[in-house]
Amino acid sequence: xxxxxxxxxxxxxxxxxxxxxxxxxxxxxxxxxxxxxxxxxxxxxxxxxxxxxxxxxxxxxxxxxxxxxxxxxxxxxxxxxxxxxxxxxxxxxxxxxxxxxxxxxxxxxxxxxxxxxxxxxxxxxxxxxxxxxxxxxxxxxxxxxxxxxxxxxxxxxxxxxxxxxxxxxxxxxxxxxxxxxxxxx
Numbered sequence: 001x002x003x004x005x006x007x008x009x010x011x012x013x014x015x016x017x018x019x020x021x022x023x024x025x026x027x028x029x030x031x032x033x034x035x036x037x038x039x040x041x042x043x044x045x046x047x048x049x050x051x052x053x054x055x056x057x058x059x060x061x062x063x064x065x066x067x068x069x070x071x072x073x074x075x076x077x078x079x080x081x082x083x084x085x086x087x088x089x090x091x092x093x094x095x096x097x098x099x100x101x102x103x104x105x106x107x108x109x110x111x112x113x114x115x116x117x118x119x120x121x122x123x124x125x126x127x128x129x130x131x132x133x134x135x136x137x138x139x140x141x142x143x144x145x146x147x148x149x150x151x152x153x154x155x156x157x158x159x160x161x162x163x164x165x166x167x168x169x170x171x172x173x174x175x176x177x178x179x180x181x182x183x184x185x
Contacts, residue, residue: 005040006033012103014091016118018046019105020077024112033112036077036137046116048075050137055081058127058134062170063161065124066090066150066178073119075139083132084108085125086162090150092181093120100181102159107134122150126161126169149178156181 002009006023024033041047058064066088068074078087088104105115106128117123125134150157152175163169178184 002044004043005037007040009044014098014101014103017089017103018116020114020116022112035079035114048139050139052138052141054138055133055135057131059131060127060129061166061168062127063124063152066122066152067124068092068122068148069140069143069146070148072140072143072146075119076117076123076136077114078136079114080107080109081133081135082109083127083129085127085132085134087115087125088159089117090122090157092122100157102157124152128162150181150184151178154180
């Protein structure tokens with residue numbers, strides 16, 4: 001764990017992917033927390049500029065992903081402002097020693113953790129609470145014609161999705177049809 005400013009940066013088993021905790025300042029009115037500070041992130045080696053912020057709302061059992069941009073790869077700083085999700089990053093960087101490996105973390109409004117996923121990764125999440133609001137900052141604009149994906153249950157990647165208490169996984173039509181990583185390559 002690396003402490004810089006108000007942030008604790010926890011490196012994961014995949015280089016460049018971090019779980020980030022921030023200081024929370026509360027009193028009888030509620031709380032305040034800083035979710036991003038360019039100087040602090042840069043000091044730990046996360047020197048990026050965000051160009052787009054997104055927010056989604058999903059109900060329990062929704063699985064979004066595993067998405068990536070082919071030519072306009074996005075780094076993402078993600079967090080949950082309501083509810084709880086299991087968030088996953090899969091390394092798709094050519095030549096990476098962890099290519100095809102994944103790392104996951106539970107993000108929630110209670111733990112207020114953030115997850116930084118660098119460029120070159122597929123990303124997805126499963127909603128564990130009745131509903132969840134998910135926010136993410138992106139380092140590249142979204143280009144719909146550039147979107148790619150890997151099927152959520154690729155046996156070679158073997159993500160351990162926490163499916164306990166999920167009666168029905170809900171997908172978009174395109175998320176049902178993504179290829180495996182082998183098929184994609």
